Amino acid sequence: MPKVFLSIQGLRGIAALLVVVHHYYATYGSIHKLAGGDLPWLLSYGNLAVFGAVGVPIFFVISGLVIGLQRFETGAAGIYDFMAKRLARIAPLYWVMTLAYVCWASQLWTWPQLGRSLLFVERPVTGELPALGVGWTLEYEMFFYMAFAVAVVSGIVGTRARGAAILISVFALMVYVNLSTDAAVFGFSGAPVILEFCGGLIIASTIQNRAVTRLWLPYLVVALAILFLSTTAFVGESRNVIFSMWGAGAFCLVFGLAAAEVEGRVFMRGRAFQMLGTASYAIYLVHLVLQGSLLKWPIWYWRWDEIIEPHLGLVLMVSFAASCGLVVHYGFEVWANAWFRRWLLQWSPTRLQLSHPQIADGDGPRIRAVAQEPS
Structure with missing residues (x-):
């Protein structure tokens, strides 16, 4: 099995850009509409206007796959190390972006x-979106991590495979109920999206089977075929x-992409x-x-919507988001995550330190999982 799943890494980039497209339509598409302008015709067919949100299920499945492939110690110390690595991967950038958003956003928010x-509990507690809207997906990420830690990392039910099977069964039962x-008896924890993480665990458990x-x-x-059909008017709204x-x-x-790479077929390997x-x-x-x-101020108050054609605006937004995401990742996220991870692991019961820098994102195949975004 490959140490680095290049196809999955590339897919994560595409998923992030799909979410950008979705939010561009939701934000500036409505501005164009309110201003009496035309909506981007590329997004006017069938369900294409909302298709960008498919990036979220992709993120969730990848996250389940990454967690399912990781190596970790079992027991109480293993739980601490596992959660510390996950928190270090998710929290620093999310906290900074949330604070930046509430400082600059015009809408109301409360302390x-x-x-x-910031504690990843807004949706579980109130059912509402967190201050930074896309954070609802990270709340599901953290919930999945904690459930995985209890069911699998703890070793409480024995083998890793048995723990994963029990976790999937419990989630499936809650969603069914x-x-x-x-x-909604189970509310937040019984939402169907949790099954997407389970799908990733299933892939992780079968990806070494050549059959x-x-x-x-x-x-x-x-x-x-499924994704194309979901964009058509045939499936309705x-x-x-x-x-x-x-x-x-x-x-x-x-x-399919992970299995193809195991078989030696790699997609999206380009830089x-x-x-x-x-x-x-x-980017997400x-x-x-x-x-x-x-960007809401120049678009709405300076009437950029009357100057920039919608499709050009879409291209500019995707390009700008990708460029800013790359700058933030290499200029802040990399070192912030590394620092926070070192700080958390120094309190580990086993005193684990970053002695294997060649292993990215906390052991296992080097796929970084985050999901990332609502719609």
Whole structure:
């Protein structure tokens, strides 16, 4: 099995840019519409206007895959180390971007909301979006990490495979109960999106089976068929149907790309794809700060919507978000994560230190998982 899944890294970059496109349409598409202008026709067919949000299921499946492939010590010390590495990967940039957003954004926010957002509990507690909207996906990330730590890293049920199977079963049961009752019994923890993380765990547990990986091409064909169908008017506008198709399509897409790489077929190995994948988390967080605060003033109050054609605006926004994400990643995220990780691990019960710098993102295959974004 490859040590670095280049195809998955490239896919993360594409997923981040898809979310940028989705939020561009949601923000500036509505501004053009309110101003009496035209919406981008490229996003006017079927469900293409919201298709960019498919980046989120892709992130969630990749996250489950990454966690499922990691190496870790079991027991209480193992739980601390595991969560410390995950927190160091997610928190520094998210905290900084959240604070930047509330400082520059024009909409109202409250101190309690900000506190809950920084602690990753806004949606579980209130059901609302955190101060930085895309943070709701990170709240699911942290919830998945904690559940995985309890069920698998703790070693409480024995083998790693048994713990993962129990975790998947419990999540599936909670989602089933939520969907089969009028009231959301499990609320946040029973949302169907949690199954996308489970899909990543399933991929991680089967990716070394050659009988499975030989079918990489059918997986990709099915993935592309599902995702294409989700954009058409044929499926209607039912959010539940569209979201289900995105989850299934993301699962097959990640499975197909990972299986293909095991079989020696690598996609998106180019430097541009790899750089975007490496900076995908920064792109994911930074773009909403740009769109939701800094750029709203010139667009709305200085009437840039009357000067810049919508499709040109889309190209400029994607390019600007990608450039800013790369700058933030290499200029801040890399060293901030490394510093915070060292600081957390110095309190580890096992006194683990960063003695293996060649292993990225906390052991296992070098795929960095974050998911990243709502819609």
